[in-house]
Amino acid sequence: MSSSLTETDHGAASHGGSGPPARVVPRWRRGLRPYLLIVPALLLTGGILYPFGLGLYYTVFDFAASKPQPDMVGLANYRRIFGESSFWDSAWVTVLYAVGAAAFETVLGVAVALLLHRSTRVARVLEKILILPLMIAPVIAAIMWKLMLQPSVGVVNYLLKPFGMGGVQWTDTPAGALLSSIAVDVWVYTPFVAILALAGLRSLPASPFEAAAVDGAGWWFTFRKLTLPMLWPYVLVAVIFRFMDSLKVFDIIYALTEGGPGDSTVVLQIRAYLEAIRFQRYSFGISYMIVLWAVVYLVTMVLVRYLGKIQSRAAEVPK
16 A cells, blocks of 8 residues: 555555545645644744844834934933833832732632632532633723722722721822732732632642541641642742733723822833833833843743742652
């Protein structure tokens, strides 16, 4: 039998040749298939690298609405960024937001996962309800919470009024605006962490927990010595995703506070938007985005390396 036949040809031959003969595929076409399969990946890679490279190219110029003929300025945009106090203020706000959001979401997500891990009817119902915030676009959730947090007509102050906490200026003070933005982020993305942690809990082996129960180990000892070490790789994956997304947040903060009051919630992403779109300093705004990309990349690389160490350590826990 010719080596250029397809698998269907071999199958038809093995059954006595019954049925219509299969189409013969030339060998050169079969050799071309692996290369055709990577074409979508190459197109996607090119679609990512081309605008990224174009952005890098623009950062060495001084493109702006007020300067139709830009000049090459080299690294002057980056030197200007690191020399401005507004950059360091935005970087500090970005770090506060990312650390606060990731920390609260991790703690609450793991706690919710531990509660839902109990195989009860209520837990199964709550597990379905848990994904509802993830089905709402973050910008829509921020607008919804902006209305709910209004000092005079918002439902949050109305519910807190019997406790003597009505009239709180949630988004009208610097600290309140930052905390409100973090709270909205936590409301939207805690289910994401909880779902990942719950999947990790259900994949853990049962034998170590059975042995701990036979030895009379308490819940806290079991959680600290068995559950958490084996669950931590799953949790760290969620932390990496959430911390990385929180570093480049835009939609929640802009829809909720637009960076105000003042510059109290102007994170790096919003600062780049203001420079490039509102102030029309295009090269300067793109330079902000390149700096933000570098920060996210370096932080992600550190966390991924730490994840590898945690996975190796978790593999040493006796199964």
